[in-house]
Amino acid sequence: MAKDQWEQRLRAGGYRITPQRQLVLEAVEGLRHGTPEEILAEVQRTASGVNLSTVYRNLEVLEEVGMVTHAHIGHGAPTYHAVDDHVHIHLVCDGCGAVQSIDAEIAEAFLGEVKVATGFVTDISHVALHGRCAACDVNIPVAP
Amino acid sequence: MAKDQWEQRLRAGGYRITPQRQLVLEAVEGLRHGTPEEILAEVQRTASGVNLSTVYRNLEVLEEVGMVTHAHIGHGAPTYHAVDDHVHIHLVCDGCGAVQSIDAEIAEAFLGEVKVATGFVTDISHVALHGRCAACDVNIPVAP
DNA sequence: GTATATGCAAAGGGTTTGCACGGTT
DNA sequence: AACCGTGCAAACCCTTTGCATATAC
Numbered sequence A, B: 001m002a003k004d005q006w007e008q009r010l011r012a013g014g015y016r017i018t019p020q021r022q023l024v025l026e027a028v029e030g031l032r033h034g035t036p037e038e039i040l041a042e043v044q045r046t047a048s049g050v051n052l053s054t055v056y057r058n059l060e061v062l063e064e065v066g067m068v069t070h071a072h073i074g075h076g077a078p079t080y081h082a083v084d085d086h087v088h089i090h091l092v093c094d095g096c097g098a099v100q101s102i103d104a105e106i107a108e109a110f111l112g113e114v115k116v117a118t119g120f121v122t123d124i125s126h127v128a129l130h131g132r133c134a135a136c137d138v139n140i141p142v143a144p
Numbered sequence C: 001g002t003a004t005a006t007g008c009a010a011a012g013g014g015t016t017t018g019c020a021c022g023g024t025t
Numbered sequence D: 001a002a003c004c005g006t007g008c009a010a011a012c013c014c015t016t017t018g019c020a021t022a023t024a025c
Helices: A004-010 A021-031 A035-048 A052-063 A106-116 B003-012 B019-031 B038-044 B050-062 B105-118
Strands: A068-071 A079-082 A088-093 A099-104 A129-132 B068-071 B079-082 B088-094 B101-103 B129-132
Touching: A004 A068, A021 A035, A021 A052, A021 A079, A035 A052, A035 A129, A052 A068, A079 B019, A099 A106, A099 B105, A106 B101, A106 B105, B019 B038, B019 B050, B019 B079, B038 B050, B101 B105
Parallel strands: A088 A129, B088 B129
Antiparallel strands: A068 A079, A088 A099, B068 B079, B088 B101
16 A cells, blocks of 8 residues: 555544554554554564554554454454455364465355345454364364 | 253263252353353352352353353353254344344355365354444444 | 362453653644 | 644453362262
């Protein structure tokens, strides 16, 4: 995303341009997948004084103006993505913990049915799907 | 679930039958949907001295022996169900917060495709799907 | 009698908030 | 100059854990 583009977006939302804001955005774009802690670490490579709460506040702002989204993958911290990434579904294996991504397109028909049945418009990428990966599914399904 | 059935299941897993255990199970069955806190409240109607950590420990045990499951609905505490309930998908509206349930059967074809594409076997009921309900979808999609 | 369960209190991870100071506009 | 954004510390919610005691077997 070009510099003047995101500056515009922020200003349009009534927000100011600060170094921390810029660094958080760059970190999200650079990492592709990042938890708030990971984003903080990335930001601190440039500006070591930045605080975790600033990261949280800026992720919230960047999400509000539509430059960032988050998805819930495991039971832990959410991961943030830049919006121009491909929309994908995360599959989390409850056996081995592995996470794989598939193109969200595969869910289109299903989401259409859900909409017809209930009127609900689903953001399938917002939460990971849980289950068992091919390798773990063949084993005896004992809870980990 | 009949009394001797669940006693068997617990004993088979090497667990003992305690009043707290029984009350937690009954609370889950009675409430149909309940967070650990809600289950505690229900249990305490009969036995006021029971502790939250006991509820957590027993939910874990009951889940291990297959009498209870949990699903992640909002960003807060998970909700527990008895296993003999119908398997359903929770739809959470990010606009108004409403939660609706639909039969998990609607996802069968989709989950089949996911399995073919990746080998991944999905437990679609384990996490709620997020999006916008019919009422909120027609309004300007401003984040809450 | 012995191992498992319990209650309590403390600690833990992740996130939010109140406050005074500093920076952007 | 006004207001938004920041750092810091404390508070928050949900959950787990260590320990001594009680209880099921």
